[in-house]
Amino acid sequence: MTNIPQILKNFGPVRNLWEGGGQGEKIVGLLRPLWNGYRLNWHKNIMDNILKQMSISRIKCNNNNNEDGDSNEDAETSISTYSYYRYGTIATIQSKYTSGKPLSVVLLSSNNFGCCTSSSGIIFIRLMSVKEQVHGLWYYYWVLNDVMETFNESDIISCCMLLPRLVDENDLALQQATLGVYAVIDSQWRDLQPNMEWVPLQVLREHA
Secondary structure, eight states: OTTHHHHHHHHSSTHHHHHSGGGSTTHHHHHGGGOOOSOTTHHHHHHHHHHHHHHHHHHHHHHHTTTTOOOGGGOOEEETTTTEEEESOHHHHHHHHHTTOOEEEEEETTSOEEEEETTSEEEEEEEEEEEEEETTEEEEEEEEOSSOEEOOGGGEEEEEEEEEOOOOTTOHHHHHHTTTEEEEEETTSEEEOTTSOEEEHHHHHHHO
């Protein structure tokens, strides 16, 4: 009982240690479905898998929260079959791009990336040049088109996330310099290399 004040200071309410979703005992319920027995490196593999699952879940949750204040008709809707989002309007996509937010994109068989809309259209986002490599992750300069085009869902070969280059929010000049700078990761947790090949992030961590 005497160490309760220090526990509260370090970890917050005691209840969170036992019931607080992924931060308390309840995480066992998230880990159990991913456990396949005591195999080689089972503890490392299960933590890698839960990290991937929780990261993707948080990104999807942020999109669903409709943080840009769009109306219901402009809200993004998740299509779980393909693991990508259909954005309500072009303005929603443009707002996320100009404010440096993550973007859900698809890769077509034509090797073009684009953001899909709820009206079955696509706004292409062009990979223009290599920007830099940070902690083993390659970042590129992307330019968003302002015209919606049509596409066939059968042409989708991969679903990806564009992750913005994060910089000091107080450095306005650096923020401006990194506008449109994103890394891209596909649904198989692979990073796009400058030679346009996809490499698993596990390999990147080992060589970073």
